Amino acid sequence: MCIAFAVPRDFPNALLPAAYTFATERYASYRFGPAYQKYLADGGAKGSWWTVVGIGFTSLVLIIAVAIIIVYALAWRDHAQIDWDPRH
Numbered sequence: 512m513c514i515a516f517a518v519p520r521d522f523p524n525a526l527l528p529a530a531y532t533f534a535t536e537r538y539a540s541y542r543f544g545p546a547y548q549k550y551l552a553d554g555g556a557k558g559s560w561w562t563v564v565g566i567g568f569t570s571l572v573l574i575i576a577v578a579i580i581i582v583y584a585l586a587w588r589d590h591a592q593i594d595w596d597p598r599h
Contacts, residue, residue, distance in 0.1 A: 586593050
């Protein structure tokens with residue numbers, strides 16, 4: 512996040528997420544690849560991508576729900592009115 516605030520305005524939006532995704536994948540392959548290959552060679556089961564997608568989507572929904580609850584709780588605590596009108 513700190514790097515994102517330091518780059519110029521015309522910096523390509525997709526470059527930072529692509530860079531850290533690539534770096535994370537390379538690190539994980541280097542660090543855990545041989546152990547995972549051995550696990551598969553020994554007859555270990557390969558997990559489903561749909562399980563990963565389901566867990567990721569469920570996590571996203573939970574994070575959004577918690578964020579909404581926090582916003583409403585803070586507004587309720589301060590007796591503030593939430594104005595959802597985008598024209599303001």
